[in-house]
Amino acid sequence: MMYDQTRAQMPSDQPRGTAAHRAPGPEPLVPSDERDKIVKRLGHALNTFPDTPRESLEEAEGAFDEAIDQLMAALAERRRTxxxxxxAQDPESQSAEPHLALRQYREITQRLLRL
Incomplete structure (x- = not known):
């Protein structure tokens, strides 16, 4: 028994925020090419499960681990930036930078809590 190979590539399965269907809002944390690779790996795992369940589960686990690694790297870079x-600025100054940073910390933290 073989799953429909197109199922893993349905538009509804694609990550939100792709160029054709970009909703307004913050940029994705993981670059689209990396997200696409992970989605493809997961789709492959789903499609091959009936024939090779153990290998499919290992592939799905690998996709999960890659997603975590990409997210952690993106969050670390965002924090560093x-x-x-x-x-280097005085937080008490009237500069917009500390206020902007605070808003960005709030936004990213709220996004993480909604996951």
Missing amino acids: LRAGWE
């Missing part, structure tokens, strides 16, 4: 923007 935000910190570099405000660290």
